[in-house]
Amino acid sequence: MMPLAARAWAVALAVPALLLPWYGQESLLAALRAGDAMPLAMVAWARPWLLPLLAVPLVALAASWRDAPRLLVAVSLAGLAWLCLESLAITHRGWAWAWIGGLLGAAPTQPALGWGALGYALACTMLAAAGLARRGWCRGDMFVLGAILLILGAILIFVFWPVMTVLISAVRDNDGAFAPVLFWEKFSDRSIWGLECLSDARSCGAAWNTLFLAVLVGVLSTLLGLAFALVALRTGLPLKGPIRLLSLLPIITPPFVIGLALIIMFGRAGFITSFLYQTFDIPRSRWLYGWPGVAIAQLLAFTPIAFLVLVGVLQAVAPSLEEAAGTLRAGRWHIFRTITWPLIRPGLANAFLIGFIESMADFGNPLMLGGSFNVLSTDIFFAVVGAAHDQGRAAILGIVLLAFTMAAFTSQRLWVGTRSYTTVTGKGDGGVPPPLPLGLRAACYATVLPWLALTVVVYGIILGGGFVVSVGRDHTPTLKYFLTAFSIDRGVGGWFLSGSAWSSFLTTMQLSVIAMPLTAALGLLTAWLLARQEFRGRGAFEFLTMMSFAIPGTVIGISYILAFNTPPVELTGTGTILVLAFMFRNMPVGIRAGIASLAQIDKSLDEASLTLGARSGRTFRLVILPILRPAIIAAMVYSFVRAVTAVSAVIFLTTAQYQLATVYIVGRAEIGEYGIALAYSAVLIVVMVAALIAIRALVGEQRIGRRQADTGAVPIGLSAS
Amino acid sequence: MRHAATLLAAAVLLTAAALPARADVVVYCSADEKICRGLVTLFTKETGIKAEMTRQSSGETYARVRAEKENPRGDVWWAGTGDPHLQAAEEGLTEEYHSPLLPKLRDWAVKQAERAKFRTVGVYMGALGFGYNREELARRKLAAPKCWADLIKPEFKGEVQMADPNSSGTAYTMLATLVQLWGEEKAFDYLKKLNVNINEYTKSGSAPVMAAGQGETMIGVAFQHDVVMVALTGKPLVTVSPCEGTGYEVGSMSLIKGGRNPVDARKFYDWALGVSAQSIMPKFASYQVPSNAAVPVPKEAPDLSTIKLIDYDFAKYGSAAERRRLLARWTTEVKGAPR
Incomplete structure (x- = not known):
């Protein structure tokens, strides 16, 4: 018999189709405001290419009650595929590809997808997972399959697709025409591969x-x-x-x-x-x-x-x-x-x-x-x-x-x-x-002590430089820069934030806090899949997850504009796109931290839980997550500070409502207002230290019945890999 | 664990709460933050139209407008050097508009508009030049440089800084200026000699004058009003207008094609060409020559009567093809030359 979950998802599929607005007017979120946001069942009559999508929930319901997993998988995947195809083919300006117009005539238009489409895609994915589980994939584990499919879908949309839109321009000229010769010409350019610095004073x-x-x-x-x-x-x-x-400061x-x-x-x-x-x-x-x-x-x-x-x-x-x-x-x-x-x-x-x-x-x-x-x-x-x-x-x-x-x-x-180089065993040492x-000791002292002194001075300048008139020249203390950035004034309507940095500061904090748990959750779930589950294509899956980290931030920024400025997924100018950029750029950090921690936990714990009849979702929640506390802390802390300090990835995504702290600091430093740049940095550092302590307190320490060994620092980021 | 779940839920709610409020007009601004902020605030105050501003350098704004062309987010692009505006006009990223204020503008501003078939217009003008650090010069007991030709003197070896014209509009203006002043061959001879004295080709156009102000270099090539701006923050900088003559930029403004608020965008456009907008510029340490003929030149601005301006051919040197050719030649013959 089909598991209950499949039936539940089949019913759930009808919800977005019948109730949630199918299109978003401005963005996924702004759809809620627009009065004319209609669900699929209403818009499909005016836009006939949507009608096949309406049939999917009906077939899915029948398939899940009749226990026909093959049909269920086929229909839900077909629904997803048709959704992708029609929304890519018909844009807000008509046909995406001119040649279709020649075949099918006049161009219809449609706006960006909204909540309804999002829920629809989600339910289709879960139905496919249910069907596949029923067919025996991943030992029939629907939670694992669903997680894999959802994460894969998210990565394809938010990493693979945008990056490809940029990389494709490598083989195009400036007007967008295909030009492979130009590719080779630019690729073999001397400014990339020149070796002149070996022979004369030119640069390589x-x-x-x-x-x-x-x-x-x-x-x-x-x-x-x-x-x-x-x-x-x-x-x-x-x-x-x-x-x-000091080892924490640079982060x-x-x-x-x-x-x-x-x-x-x-x-x-x-x-x-x-x-x-x-x-x-x-x-x-x-x-x-x-x-x-x-x-x-x-x-x-x-x-x-x-x-x-x-x-x-x-x-x-x-x-x-x-x-x-x-x-x-x-x-x-x-x-x-x-x-x-x-x-x-x-x-x-x-x-x-x-x-x-x-x-x-x-x-x-x-x-x-x-x-x-x-x-x-x-x-x-x-x-x-x-x-x-x-x-x-x-x-x-x-x-x-x-x-x-x-x-x-x-x-x-x-x-x-x-x-394997492990020398830590269960036995004490x-x-x-x-x-x-x-x-060796002398050499260590000779390098460590001067370097430590240098680090201290550098951080002295960073933390104190914003509070003197001109660091290195005039050390009269002043609050001038700090107040320009962070003053609070009393006006007619009561107290208000008059400093020039407040808006960027508050936005940065808000978006970073939003991104923090989402990034950590996404990263840790992915880590669990990679470390604990066997499935085909795991290597490719891992490669995809690391892709966004390996790509320079500027490329990510431009690629997000190119991919998400027009329907079907229209997000530019919202805070959502910044949160997404943070999430998918910093997700690998959570993955690495998670994999490292999972490697230390014996699989027998999971197996014991499974033997006792818990399903994998329950095992993940009740067994794995509590043990992963240090990894959760590390992933949350790191995704928070990375979001606060990110600059290159977001410089193209900031708008008037969403100014970010780093972009502001860079702007100040660019025109030589070092005082404000340093004062603002000092404030950010203090806030991040406070956040670090708060997160630790909130999530709590690892609760394992074991003597507290000195576990060293939290496995920060890649260092855990 | 319950806390983590709470956090997750809170995050989702916060995301939903982060709905943007709609503005009446969205301005992409390519000047300094202070100027941009001040201008937009004044606009809202005087017209009651809610304006929103995003500040980026002119190169960044051009890249953004180009990336957004299928579904533009901005309405007006104010300020920034003229070349990217001309290029945007050439690529059809901006809208043709004949402002009723055009007859009230100075010659060069109208010419800029004609050049782009009225897809852009001049809002200010500033002459190219360089600044030197008075203290550094005194320390080395050298004669002050007065001409482009002085910069290649051997005593300034390693003391001159300019931006890389591949990345900076300021430096490209210098390259084009010298070519128009002396002819291409002589200009490249000069640039090759200058290459020996250059300590660094910076990426950004404003970096050399900043460095000169800090004493990190003695001489920095920049627009004269930028030298004045840095000098007025208390740096020992002296502005030089080269004796041979010099080129200039026409800071421009364009309407973005397909913007969502075309009516209010035009109101901002007209307002920005008017007297009240252009006369507040000096208040924000911006000392260019305003394009509205009724607005006097700020007294701190470099004295135009002493500046020998060349007849800069923006149509030729602003075109993509000519730019690509000159930049390629500069990169191989000058930057690629041994030092």
Whole structure:
């Protein structure tokens, strides 16, 4: 017999068809306001191509009562397919493709899809899942099938489709005509692949520059992160707390401000440069502008992430192994070389790849400090907005960047994913790690302490710079900048927010808070599917989920306008599109955090629950979710701070009602109002720290009946992979 | 877990609450935030029409208008250098409109409109030039640069900053100006020599003058009114109008084709060309020459009588084909040359 759920969904399918407005006038949401929003059953008579859709609920009802799963799957998939086809073919301006007009004559029009269509698509998907489950797919588990189909559909609509609309312009000329020759011409351009920097003083192509920078930052951030991890865990220096604290800061730092702080210190007119010039007569130069400056800024930003990865790995190295080696009279160097090092090697690879990928995706630092050193992410931006206006070139650069990132992801999976280096078992480990070899310890101190000092000064400037007249020159305290941005005045109608930053600040907070649980839920559900369920095409599924992360933000922004500005899905100018951009861009973070946590939970727990008769949905809710608390916290925190600090992906999506904090900060910094930019950043940082603490309190700690081992930092983002 | 579910529900509700209120006219503004905000507020105050403003650089706005062309979201595009406006007109992204105020405008503003077959109009004009940092110059005890030719002097090696014309309209104006001033061959000779003195080709057009104000470079190429604007924030900057003559930009305004509020958009358009809108510009540190002939030139603005303006051929140098050719040549011969 057909499960009840299938019948319920078949009934549910009739609801959007009969009750909810089929079309949205302005956007999915604004449909509610428009008076003439009619359900499918009403609009279909005027638009005959919708009539087949009306038949679907009837057939589905019959199929679910008669227990005919094959028919159910066929009819619900046919309904979905017809919905996609008709809404793509008939746009708000008539036929989407001119040749149909030749076949079928005059062009009808239809507005964007609304709530009704959304509910209809949702119900069709669930019916297909019910039918497939009945046919025995995924061990007949409807929850799993439904989740897979829904997430797949969402990713196809909100990641795959928009990205393709941009990438397709790689093979088109500026007027939209097909031009494969132009593709090759632009692709092989010297500004991408040139190698002149090896032979003379010219600069190399952006692709090589990007690779060089990414490798440099990857290697150095890994080494620095390792040094920090060793100092924090294996020496007696009481630095563990401060290092932990500092390791969180870069994640919650708005883009651009690290670069800004570096210019204030080391620029040609920076205060440290001036000091060196006045006291030691060291000539002032512009060394900061170019790859050295970008590399330093990126190291400041990404070393903490490497640290978080390595601290976890180093903690997982069972000290008893090292102790045993010590008992066997191995020297300290010998132990480090033959035991510790090999055991942390996968962590090193992981840390390197994260630094590598983050460096390639970084947009703010190269923009501030790049000078004549061109990298792909900024070149893409200026190919779109620059005087040349060449979207094709942007798409080609995007493809190159995508290829690099994908290669990095793949090698990460191949290299790290297949081996087991676990030394943590259920049994306790009473060993005490041996002290570090002297030389190594000295080297660690020599790198860690100056770097720590630099980080402290940089953050001193970021947090305090907005509250003095001119940082580095005139340190008279002032609230001038803060008040310009965040003043509250009393007017005729009572108190009101008169500061210029309030509107962008409140919008940012509202949208980020909305996006936070949605992103985390989407990410964790996907993680559970990837880690716990077997289904065909899982690899392709995973690839699709990572796609939005690997694509530079600017490309995402443009692609969202191109895909969602016109019917069938019309979202530009709403807050919804910003939330969606946040969700699908940051979802991989939740996935990584979830997969990492799930890997630590034995499958026997799920199986026990299933054996006791709970279905997988119930198991997920009652068994998996409670254990996943740390991952939930990590995913929520990270999606929140990522949404607050995002800039490149949203710069094209902001509108008058939806101004965002980062876009405002960038605008200030652009015209040299550093005071306001810094004051605003400081406020954002404080708010994010508060949010971090609040989320922790709200979601609560992990409740597992086990001694609280020092679990290290939360598995932030990719670091968990 | 209940908390997480509550959060989820709250998020969905908040999304539903985030319905946008409709405005009467949507303005895409390509000037500084302060100016944009001030202008739109004044418009609402004087006409009672609710206006909404989105600020982006002129390049970003052009990219946005182009991406939205199937279903435009904006109504009017105000300010920003003329080239992207001309290009939008060329591509049919903007609407033809003959404002009743056209006869009241200065010559160059009307010419800009004629060039684009009335798909755009000039709202302000500003001459190209450069600014130098007084303190840096004194420190090196150098003579102040007065001409384009001074910038290639050996003592300014590594001290000149300009934007990359591939990404910045300001720098493209300079390239086109020099070509018109001296002829293409001589101009490229000059640019190759200048390449030796350039410390950085910045991405954005406003960056060089900012850097000069901070002392990060001695000389920055920019529009003169931008130099004045930065100097008035207390930076030791001196504005130079090159002795050989110089080109200029015509900051423009266009009606976006297919905008949703065509009537109010035209009201804004006419208002923005009128006296009250154009005379408040100096209040927001904007010191260009206004296009309405009845509005006096602000006293802080670079003195037009001392500036030698060339007869800039916008039709030729604003066209996509010529631009692509010059940029390609500049990229291979100048930027690609060893330094």
